[in-house]
Amino acid sequence: MVATPVKPAFMTLPSDQEASGRTLGEAEIALVTEAIRSGTLTATKGRMVKGLEKRFAEMIGAKYAFACNSGSGAIHCAVAAINPKPGDEFITTSITDMGGLTPILYQGGIPVFADVDPNTWNVTAETIERCITDRTKAIIVTHIFGNPCEMTEIMALADRHGIPVIEDCAQAYFATHKGQNVGTIGKIGCFSLQQGKHITTGEGGLVVTDDEEMAHRLYLFINKGFDYGKPQQPDHFFIALNGRMSELVGAVALGQLDKLQGVVDSRQVAADKLTAKLAGIPGLHTPEPSASNTHVYWKYALRVDKNIIRDGAVGLAKMLKEEKGIFSAPRYIQKPAFQCEIFEKQITFGDSNWPFNLATPEAVDYTPSKFPGTFSGLEWVLVLPWNERYTDAHIDYIAEAVKEAVARLS
Numbered sequence: 001m002v003a004t005p006v007k008p009a010f011m012t013l014p015s016d017q018e019a020s021g022r023t024l025g026e027a028e029i030a031l032v033t034e035a036i037r038s039g040t041l042t043a044t045k046g047r048m049v050k051g052l053e054k055r056f057a058e059m060i061g062a063k064y065a066f067a068c069n070s071g072s073g074a075i076h077c078a079v080a081a082i083n084p085k086p087g088d089e090f091i092t093t094s095i096t097d098m099g100g101l102t103p104i105l106y107q108g109g110i111p112v113f114a115d116v117d118p119n120t121w122n123v124t125a126e127t128i129e130r131c132i133t134d135r136t137k138a139i140i141v142t143h144i145f146g147n148p149c150e151m152t153e154i155m156a157l158a159d160r161h162g163i164p165v166i167e168d169c170a171q172a173y174f175a176t177h178k179g180q181n182v183g184t185i186g187k188i189g190c191f192s193l194q195q196g197k198h199i200t201t202g203e204g205g206l207v208v209t210d211d212e213e214m215a216h217r218l219y220l221f222i223n224k225g226f227d228y229g230k231p232q233q234p235d236h237f238f239i240a241l242n243g244r245m246s247e248l249v250g251a252v253a254l255g256q257l258d259k260l261q262g263v264v265d266s267r268q269v270a271a272d273k274l275t276a277k278l279a280g281i282p283g284l285h286t287p288e289p290s291a292s293n294t295h296v297y298w299k300y301a302l303r304v305d306k307n308i309i310r311d312g313a314v315g316l317a318k319m320l321k322e323e324k325g326i327f328s329a330p331r332y333i334q335k336p337a338f339q340c341e342i343f344e345k346q347i348t349f350g351d352s353n354w355p356f357n358l359a360t361p362e363a364v365d366y367t368p369s370k371f372p373g374t375f376s377g378l379e380w381v382l383v384l385p386w387n388e389r390y391t392d393a394h395i396d397y398i399a400e401a402v403k404e405a406v407a408r409l410s
């Protein structure tokens with residue numbers, strides 16, 4: 001009799017795509033119930049979204065916060081608040097979510113890609129400076145994986161040139177740079193409540209600022225340009241859609257806010273444990289947030305040296321999946337943002353190419369040699385899924401799996 005090979009029992013890791021890896025519960029249910037019972041489901045009249053905005057502003061340390069319907073929407077609000085004219089340039093990053101980029105095009109702006117530091121995958125003052133021109137309207141930084149950009153240097157550069165900075169904090173709730181929450185360092189901070197972020201309502205976004213004029217524009221942009229606060233002179237002041245969050249979503253978000261600090265703490269504790277367990281493995285580099293930063297671990301990103309570990313991040317990911325059932329993401333976004341069709345073929349409105357047709361040749365020059373950090377960063381990165389529900393047993397399982405795989409691939 002031929003024995004059928006026994007499939008090893010995989011440990012199932014909690015997943016942020018369903019209850020096992022999320023922190024949703026009775027508090028959110030009670031708040032949603034309250035919203036429904038009130039019969040008011042629009043934020044223009046209800047109390048949930050208003051409460052959410054007030055609480056989030058307090059928690060993050062900003063004067064104003066506004067809720068909207070997605071993280072992409074939050075970025076869109078920020079870009080619109082800056083009020084670019086078509087052809088104005090927004091310096092941004094080649095490693096981010098597409099939702100951080102397409103809003104620039106919708107507002108007629110030209111995304112100009114800065115290279116990243118291959119060790120942190122973040123833009124730096126140096127990579128940004130190379131992109132500054134007399135058309136630069138704003139800089140958008142993404143604190144990738146929850147590790148802040150070096151904001152002191154970036155703000156010094158931006159201030160020297162008088163350019164506003166938008167922070168994309170979709171992955172970086174409560175991450176700090178020199179003790180200050182990201183999102184409050186630049187002019188506008190943007191957050192996402194999508195299913196896979198630190199806290200979630202499925203879809204949703206938040207945008208914060210200290211600047212009164214920006215705050216007013218953000219508010220109007222979410223509200224079809226209509227100022228509900230000024231009933232004495234009702235009008236639609238500029239082009240804007242309805243980007244509002246519903247009271248049902250606001251109710252869930254309010255419940256989630258109470259849990260945010262705990263979620264961040266839990267992710268940090270688990271990450272520190274894994275980092276300790278993976279210390280000193282040749283060819284494997286664990287996250288190293290700088291002394292100025294606290295990292296909030298949206299994901300746990302490793303750097304894998306393919307000169308030491310066979311087939312690098314791709315080889316390691318394959319073995320983790322096949323041998324241990326651990327699904328990680330080598331290359332994170334597969335390719336730099338500028339290699340996606342939307343940028344390569346400039347697909348926007350009909351066959352107009354607008355607003356790319358207004359760009360200078362340099363702004364849309366995506367020659368790979370301009371982006372050494374981006375290409376090596378993506379080649380080295382292995383992104384482990386992460387969430388606040390990892391226990392010591394999960395961390396042990398991941399650590400053993402990685403050690404075993406590395407040993408076999410070295």
Ligand SMILES: *Cc1c(COP(=O)(O)O)cnc(C)c1O
Nearest residue numbers: 070071072097099100170192194
């Ligand atoms: C998730 C994400 C977004 C977009 O947020 P959505 O809520 O999915 O629209 C933008 N930027 C970054 C860095 C993100 O991680």
